[in-house]
Amino acid sequence: MRGSITMLDGLKNSLGDVLKKIVKSSGIDEELIKDLSKDVQRALLQSDVNVRLVLEITKHLEERALNETPPPGLSRKDHIVKILYDELSKLLGNESDFDFKPGKQNKIILLGIQGSGKTTVTSKLAKFLTRQGYKVGVIGADTYRPGALVQLRTMCEKSNVEVYGEENNKDSPHIVKNGLKYFEGQPLDVILIDTAGRHKEEQDLLEEMDRINKITEPDLALLVIDGTIGQQCYNQAEAFHKTIPVGGIIITKLDSSAKGGGALAASAATGAQIMYIGTGERIDDLEKFSPTRFVGRLLGMGDIQAVLDLAKRLENEGDDVRMKRISSGKMNMDDFFYQLEEVTKVGSLKGFLESMPGLSGMVKDDQLNQMEGRVSKWRYIIQSMTKDEKADPDLLNSSRIKRISRGSGWPEGEVKELLKNYKNSKNMMKASKGRQMQGTLRRMGLG
DSSP states (O other), rough: OOOTTTHHHHHHHHHHHHHHHHHSSSOHHHHHHHHHHHHHHHHHHHTTTTTHHHHHHHHHHHHHHHOOOOTTOOOOOHHHHHHHHHHHHHHHHOOOOOOOTSSSSSSEEEETTTTTHHHHHHHHHHHHHHHHOOEEEEEEEEOOOTTTHHHHHHHTTTOOOOEEOOTTOOOHHHHHHHHHHHHHTSOOEEEEEOOOOOOTOOOOHHHHHHHHHHHHOOOEEEEEEEEGGGEEEHHHHHHHHHSSSEEEEEEOSSSSTHOOOOOOOOHHHTEEEEEEOOSSTTTTTTEEEOOHHHHHHHTOOHHHHHHHHHHHHHHHHHGSSSHHHHTOOOOOHHHHHHHHHHHTTTSOOHHHHHHHHTTTTTTHHHHHHHHHHHHHHHHHHHSOOOHHHHHOOOGOOHHHHHHHHHHTTTHHHHHHHHHHHHHHHHHHHHHTOSSSSOOOOOHHHOO
């Protein structure tokens, strides 16, 4: 998942410091938990999150950290990281997706006050949905801002999305009516309607929204909010919600604002789900919002749930013949391949490494890319071995290595590199008994 490097940097750094404190601590006690709670409070308040929400989240954090027993196979430190992760994710709402109904034109109205970036978001969303395979049409009904229609057409042209608009007509509801008629019968899955930016105080504009709503009968109303306004998002969302039931929220300009955390938390508190976030200026800088992935990024981690699932799977293998073999240092190449497969289920190796408290940020991107490439090569090489060779890699002499090299399409040096890592892994597994999470890296010869 790609996103802006500078996104909510202050919050990311503060939470990163909290994580380091957990990882470096000699033991988890009540004093440390209280300290962590204060650090999290400070980080969230500096990111403009509402005081009541901050106190709520840190109260839960303390209670759970002090009273919950870590599940089997999870250290106390990892468990506290998971609690922090859970509570931050809850603060940002649930993951949500619009359910497009097949065989009909799904109509989406985009609302927002002036300056929220609504026209830009409309074209970004058109591209996003087009890339997902949907056929999209756009109606430009922002008659208040000069140049809005030209901007919309210019940006949508890049995605080959047609925009319906009327340059000289100031009657927005009428344009929407004509646009829907124009697109009627065309094989479109989604019609996006860009409305005028309006201030929540302007009653006549809210009444116009109401008229557009009645004409459109939308399947979804999306509210576009500027992330730099922070907690004020709550009031904005509430005002619009009274006029048109808001089904989802898009937050823009999350690339560097110190108020971004406040915008996210306030929006989630309205009850309308945050569906998309805009993380930069380019047309591709829009992504589906997932609280768990977003928090993972703030903590400099991957999706912790995937890692915990992996830990659980590995623990459950504890009594299995394979696990006994691995932990006693009798691992064969099939077992090694199995370990690789388990790790790739988590997602990218980078995501996996970043998900592990204490390892996040310690491995450079170019090293990660090399490792990821290596894992991919290893799989092809192992698949080119015979059953006997996989059961007993000591059989691999120079002529066999030559054959495997030809079969896998990788140089002999790569086959030898795999064997070296396999042996390292085998020896280290014997020493580590295959029980700890850190052992997972050793299983891959990366420890």
